[in-house]
Amino acid sequence: MSYIGKELGEYGGISVMWLVGMGVGLIAIGASYMIVNQEKGRERVSTYECGFEPYEDARGKFDVRYYLVGIMFLIFDMEASFMYPWAITLGKIGGVGYWGMIDFLFELCVGYVYAWRVGALEW
DSSP states (O other), X not given: OOHHHHHHHHTHHHHHHXXXXXXXXXXXXXXXXXXXXXXXXXXXXXXXXXXXXXXXXXXXXXXXXXXXXXXXHHHHHHHHHHHHHHHHTHXXXXXXXXXXXXXXXXXXXXXXXXXXXXXXXXX
């Protein structure tokens, strides 16, 4: 067996799995297209508003405070994802790692207090 054939043989399993995954995905998309009702009614083309008639045009202005709450959620969610590995390796990283995380948490708290003070959290 040549060197090139040996190299391709090592990737054969990955290639088969990739092809199977693509096939399953395409079959699922095709089946959903054939099964679903294709007629377009008034409710089907309207904006989704929890079953109610839309109050206004979907392209209307959106209150920026929703974005602020979403951004703050993402920031504090990322904080939690940084704190877990920090807590696991706390014994190995020593004082520099400890004080680095304390500084990170302090900066997050300062940002939260600032957002609170300027009224970003008030509705």
